[in-house]
Amino acid sequence: MGRLSRLSRTAARRRADELLERFDLTTVADKLVRTYSGGTRRRLDLAASLLVTPEVLFLDEPTTGLDPRNRSVMWDLIRELVADGTTVLLSTQYLEEADRLADRIAVIDDGRVVAEGSPAALKSQVSGERIDVVVVHADDLVAAAAAVGDVTGAEPIVDRDTLRISAPASGVGTLVGVVRELDTNGVALADIGLRGSTLDEVFLQLTAVAV
Template structure:
């Protein structure tokens, strides 16, 4: 499929910090693509460069066929953007904000009113739609800002951590709206720290850490990088954890991970034979089990394996690179 967003060797520095350190992306039209990574990884910087808000120090990027530096105005006519922080007019009502964005997007007066009313209903804003935005809570402002970004279906929509601060109901509404836009042909690039969000929405995911793409692929491909299936054991008594760890280590040949709070011990598993071997070892050691089973690796485990060192970066790097 033709790439509607393409980045080649993008570099962006803030002083001595490389927020982007040679990022390559190729994103097909009509898809959802997620940037996944810890705070300070460079996700927001990448979106700001692609949305023409920042000029890269090196490399090249195109959006909808136009260079983000040489043809920035053409890019802006074809994109929508919802940043991390609500960008709405506090001196207007929510309804007036949406209608204003519609008119600025060249909708007719009637279409701007109709679309605003539709989104007010979808985002459960009816009770506050005619109140000044300065009276809104932070979460309500976020919903209004997201509604404004969806007033007109653009060729490309950039969403920077779009559901941060939303409750589960409104997060689900946002997911449904994203799917509808993609079905209509919009390409969506979103950054997120919600692993479930990336798993549920994105066809492909780029894991970014310290300004670099450290892994890229479908959710299934990324999960397969973490030793495929996992074996989980939940013991009944806290004192049985050491024996369970020894059993899993003996059978799998890997160092198990332990969740002390849930009494869960986990390790890579290559086959059902591994499960049977662990059961025999645990039975021989007299360990009482609350649960045991095989499961697919999760994006959480991919995230932790690929970006484990990322959370230890300096605070100044986190502040400027996010």
């Protein structure tokens, strides 16, 4: 790849050694690429794209299929590139990834940009705080969802796998009201709290509006 980038043989070798070291690939440098794990191949792909330091780098879903550890390593490498002055255009379906890495996000639905802005701006534009309630017993999900709905005036989202109920909130008053209502109905709580919207929720709302 270095030779294809018009580096001399000596310069290509020197640059390759630098990148192998930076991307923690020295221990596998003499192995065939087909023996690499998915995470190692992704690091190699990224390293190869940096033989000649680019002003702009396009990354198409660079962490798809990676385990959490290798995904975190890749995120750190991308942050380093940006810190060194490279502009990275990243396409991803992992919205947590976009939230952590991007200064600016364009949400695309059916080939059209339906929203654009910083992660914080998108979250505040589409939805505010939410309340999350986790019950102890699955049998209490119906009663808890009804209580949350009564207090918030919204249709709550119920996740039966995690015993979690979520709905829009209006500050601490919503939290206090839900706690009182659940206590009145004898619902045992494992957890309850307020949080900001996630980009997953923002995306679902934006694409629903767009359709």
